[in-house]
Amino acid sequence: MESLHETCKSRNILNTNNRRRCYKRKSIAPTWEKESSILIEDGYAWRKYGQKMTLHAKYLRSYYRCTYKTDQRCSAMKQVQRIQDDPPLYRTTYYGHHTCRSPANQEIILEPFSPSASSTLLSFDNSLHSKQENPFPSPLLASIKHDEHGAQNQLSALENLLLYDYDISFDYSRNATLLSSAESVQFENVFGQFGF
DNA sequence: TATATTTGACCGTA
DNA sequence: TACGGTCAAATATA
Numbered sequence: 004m005e006s007l008h009e010t011c012k013s014r015n016i017l018n019t020n021n022r023r024r025c026y027k028r029k030s031i032a033p034t035w036e037k038e039s040s041i042l043i044e045d046g047y048a049w050r051k052y053g054q055k056m057t058l059h060a061k062y063l064r065s066y067y068r069c070t071y072k073t074d075q076r077c078s079a080m081k082q083v084q085r086i087q088d089d090p091p092l093y094r095t096t097y098y099g100h101h102t103c104r105s106p107a108n109q110e111i112i113l114e115p116f117s118p119s120a121s122s123t124l125l126s127f128d129n130s131l132h133s134k135q136e137n138p139f140p141s142p143l144l145a146s147i148k149h150d151e152h153g154a155q156n157q158l159s160a161l162e163n164l165l166l167y168d169y170d171i172s173f174d175y176s177r178n179a180t181l182l183s184s185a186e187s188v189q190f191e192n193v194f195g196q197f198g199f
Numbered sequence: 200t201a202t203a204t205t206t207g208a209c210c211g212t213a
Numbered sequence: 214t215a216c217g218g219t220c221a222a223a224t225a226t227a
Contacts, residue, residue: 028211028218051204053219066218070203082218202226211218 034097039188040090047101051196060084069103077103 048070054063062085069077078099086092 026210046215051201052221054205055217055219058216064217068219200219200227202225202227205223207220207222207226209218213214213216 029098031098034099036094036096038086038092038094040092047079057084058085061088062086067100071103075103077101079103 042137050070050072051065051067053066055066057064064082064084067081067083069079071077079101080098082096082098084094084096086094088169
């Protein structure tokens with residue numbers, strides 16, 4: 004297989020200092036996508052490598068890749084697009100999976116939910132069939148780690164829900180709602196069960 | 200000094 | 214050819 008560098012050389016495409024650049028663009032489908040009223044810290048180390056104003060968007064789109072992309076060949080990337088101003092709403096799209104083992108993701112400790120935030124919408128791609136394909140633990144699951152005792156059974160039940168092709172909206176009034184299943188089901192006091 | 204972000208230009212794809 | 218994704222030099226920050 005020809006390397007990118009060799010491809011560039013063979014095509015006479017040069018690099019910096021009067022040289023042109025050559026790179027491959029991703030052609031992969033998003034791993035998953037999330038909309039949130041807050042910019043949730045997902046526990047991974049991201050490095051911003053660009054931002055762009057897109058045609059039909061009112062706000063800049065930011066491009067991030069894993070900090071350990073070069074060190075550990077981690078291919079994870081994400082895009083953050085602000086889609087609404089009031090209330091603030093962001094769409095985060097993830098591409099690829101983290102293959103890095105960094106201090107940041109060996110022990111994921113996330114910020115607690117902001118009480119002022121109204122809701123978080125998680126949407127899972129059809130290709131998402133296992134927990135391992137989730138690019139990072141859900142904020143809910145990560146937060147539950149703080150509760151060392153109990154909640155394991157309930158956690159498993161919720162975890163299973165997360166693995167299905169549902170849109171689940173968690174709000175901070177301690178309710179969780181299935182958004183896209185055939186039946187609209189609301190889980191009362193979900194967070195209460197976990198001691199939130 | 201090392202690392203991260205900004206920013207304009209380059210490049211691939213539709 | 215327009216648009217969006219990426220590069221990399223310049224700049225900012227710790």
